[in-house]
Amino acid sequence: MKLLELRRLSKVYPNGTRALDSVTLSVDRGEFIAVIGLSGSGKSTLLRCINRLIEPTDGTILFDGSDVTHITGEQLRRYRSRIGMIFQQFNLVGRYSVLSNVLMGALGSVGTFDSIVGRYPPALRQMALRNLEIVGIADKAHVRADSLSGGQQQRVAIARALMQEPQLLLADEPVASLDPATSHSVMRYLGYINRELGMTVVCNLHFLSLVREYSTRAVALKAGVVVFDGSPAEIDQEWFRHIYGEDAVEVEIR
Amino acid sequence: MSKNRHTIKQKALQLLFDWLGGAYLIATLHRIVWRVVLIGDSLPAAHSTLIANVPDWAIYALAGVLIAIAASVSGASLGLLVRGELSIGSWQRAAALHWASALLAVTFVTGWVVTNISLVDMFSGERIHAAGRIFSSLLTPHFAILPQALSAIVETVYLAFMATVLALPASLVLSFLSARNLMKDSLWKRFVYTVLRALTNFIRSIEPLVWAVIFTVWVKVGPFPGMLALMVHTISSLVKQYSEQIEDIDPGPVEAIASTGARPLQIVWFGVVPQVAIPFLSFTIYRWDINVRMATVIGLVGGGGIGTMLNQYQMLAQWHEVGTIVLVIALVVWVMDYVSARIREALV
Numbered sequence A: 001m002k003l004l005e006l007r008r009l010s011k012v013y014p015n016g017t018r019a020l021d022s023v024t025l026s027v028d029r030g031e032f033i034a035v036i037g038l039s040g041s042g043k044s045t046l047l048r049c050i051n052r053l054i055e056p057t058d059g060t061i062l063f064d065g066s067d068v069t070h071i072t073g074e075q076l077r078r079y080r081s082r083i084g085m086i087f088q089q090f091n092l093v094g095r096y097s098v099l100s101n102v103l104m105g106a107l108g109s110v111g112t113f114d115s116i117v118g119r120y121p122p123a124l125r126q127m128a129l130r131n132l133e134i135v136g137i138a139d140k141a142h143v144r145a146d147s148l149s150g151g152q153q154q155r156v157a158i159a160r161a162l163m164q165e166p167q168l169l170l171a172d173e174p175v176a177s178l179d180p181a182t183s184h185s186v187m188r189y190l191g192y193i194n195r196e197l198g199m200t201v202v203c204n205l206h207f208l209s210l211v212r213e214y215s216t217r218a219v220a221l222k223a224g225v226v227v228f229d230g231s232p233a234e235i236d237q238e239w240f241r242h243i244y245g246e247d248a249v250e251v252e253i254r
Numbered sequence B: 001m002s003k004n005r006h007t008i009k010q011k012a013l014q015l016l017f018d019w020l021g022g023a024y025l026i027a028t029l030h031r032i033v034w035r036v037v038l039i040g041d042s043l044p045a046a047h048s049t050l051i052a053n054v055p056d057w058a059i060y061a062l063a064g065v066l067i068a069i070a071a072s073v074s075g076a077s078l079g080l081l082v083r084g085e086l087s088i089g090s091w092q093r094a095a096a097l098h099w100a101s102a103l104l105a106v107t108f109v110t111g112w113v114v115t116n117i118s119l120v121d122m123f124s125g126e127r128i129h130a131a132g133r134i135f136s137s138l139l140t141p142h143f144a145i146l147p148q149a150l151s152a153i154v155e156t157v158y159l160a161f162m163a164t165v166l167a168l169p170a171s172l173v174l175s176f177l178s179a180r181n182l183m184k185d186s187l188w189k190r191f192v193y194t195v196l197r198a199l200t201n202f203i204r205s206i207e208p209l210v211w212a213v214i215f216t217v218w219v220k221v222g223p224f225p226g227m228l229a230l231m232v233h234t235i236s237s238l239v240k241q242y243s244e245q246i247e248d249i250d251p252g253p254v255e256a257i258a259s260t261g262a263r264p265l266q267i268v269w270f271g272v273v274p275q276v277a278i279p280f281l282s283f284t285i286y287r288w289d290i291n292v293r294m295a296t297v298i299g300l301v302g303g304g305g306i307g308t309m310l311n312q313y314q315m316l317a318q319w320h321e322v323g324t325i326v327l328v329i330a331l332v333v334w335v336m337d338y339v340s341a342r343i344r345e346a347l348v
């Protein structure tokens, strides 16, 4: 059942910052894992080490049973295409249409030249439209991506990730730039993808209320070290202060 | 260890600064302020010496060393002043500021002497008369040569256009290879980046006028060498502007495209190109505009077009015709400037 396993993973940036310190973590298929921790605790670094956008300095990454820590070139690209990712800033190409942005999720399986001249197989186009339907914005397929609201842009980003038919979806604070109502809407889509499409999700989150509502498991980082790994329900006042510091006060998002 | 090295380097830089400042001050005080301004020599010949058998420069250098030591011991140091390490209100800071002012003063005096500034040359009766002659001629253009001038400036505009268009492919390719953010993840990429940056910086530091001279020797005189000169300069300028624009992009989309498993060329095409396309177009139009202006100057050394024509009439001292040509140039430059500004405005 194991999909991903990190063994004693560390990352030290060239300037000496130890962003991850011997992180050991195992992710089962179908889980919705929330990664929490103060800003600067290493959440983004952890996610980017998983799909190797950042090179870990030490440790091992096992994905679907094989060691992917040091793969390069074509192998690395194939590995990345099996993992979707969405971001706090959505990271769409604003000047392109929503549909074009969604199709970009399939770049790993389309030839360089074909993608540059916009020659995508009809099956992929249909899939793109289907994915836009899943996130509820099929009607916006032909408008410019940067004309959408933040919540809509994040849903386009989700549709783009779905094009990869990924086994794992990484989400780096996907709702941190959104207002509370929109946050819930985006989180509900992630929950739907997790439950109905059976996709494993690892999601960095700021608000514990969201963690409790949507995740099946919480992992807390503190200065690059895993200090909590368990059910979100177990995070009581004491744990909260341990993770976020003595002076922290919990804020709810409804 | 590395902190130690850092302070040693800082100290060395500070001493170097004080030494160069001191030597320069003594040298200019002696050669310019003393010899030229006070004694009234013409610029002194190199063999004149302060002390027999010792070259002057050695004395300046030695004086610089003494000054640097004095500055270092007392703390009234130029090096410390520019690093902002002298506390406000201290006598060392006041002294270093005086020293800096003295350097500025001798530099101004030297500059005055070197450029032969002479108010007499400018405003004596005879000179004023000459000025009146050229201005009155320039301001009464003879329009007989207008058709010829117009066809020459059309040649110049086309020349500038060709230089810009032919520079485009190379500029585009080289700019992506000269962008730090795209070229940092392997040793040989960093090597290519460094070499290209150095090369384009070097080429750009050579004035287009000099390139024109080189190309008029290489191919023969005319619009072709002028175009080549502008093209070379345009490539080096566009590579700089383009690559800086690439370095300025939002890395988010690049990261997002890379995370899908896209190939490197796809990452650049979908992550970078959409973010830079409009600025690139705007830079390119502006370059054409600049090239029209430069092409007129390049024509002066045989690069063809209106510049060459201007040069011919100027050598014949036909100032009425020169006036016509200047008028035509001013008009076209103004129109180009206006149109390119409007297009660039519309692009953003």
Ligand SMILES: Nc1ncnc2c1ncn2[C@@H]1O[C@H](COP(=O)(O)OP(=O)(O)O)[C@@H](O)[C@H]1O
Binding pocket: A013, A014, A015, A017, A018, A019, A037, A038, A039, A040, A041, A042, A043, A044, A045, A046
């Ligand atoms: N490119 C980088 N170079 C150096 N330090 C970095 C870099 N990126 C992040 N860091 C540092 O690593 C630590 C973890 O950062 P990050 O993973 O972004 O944490 P989080 O996502 O939890 O806010 C922080 O101290 C941050 O300053």
Ligand SMILES: [Mg+2]
Binding pocket: A040, A043, A044, A045, A173
């Ligand atoms: Mg982060």
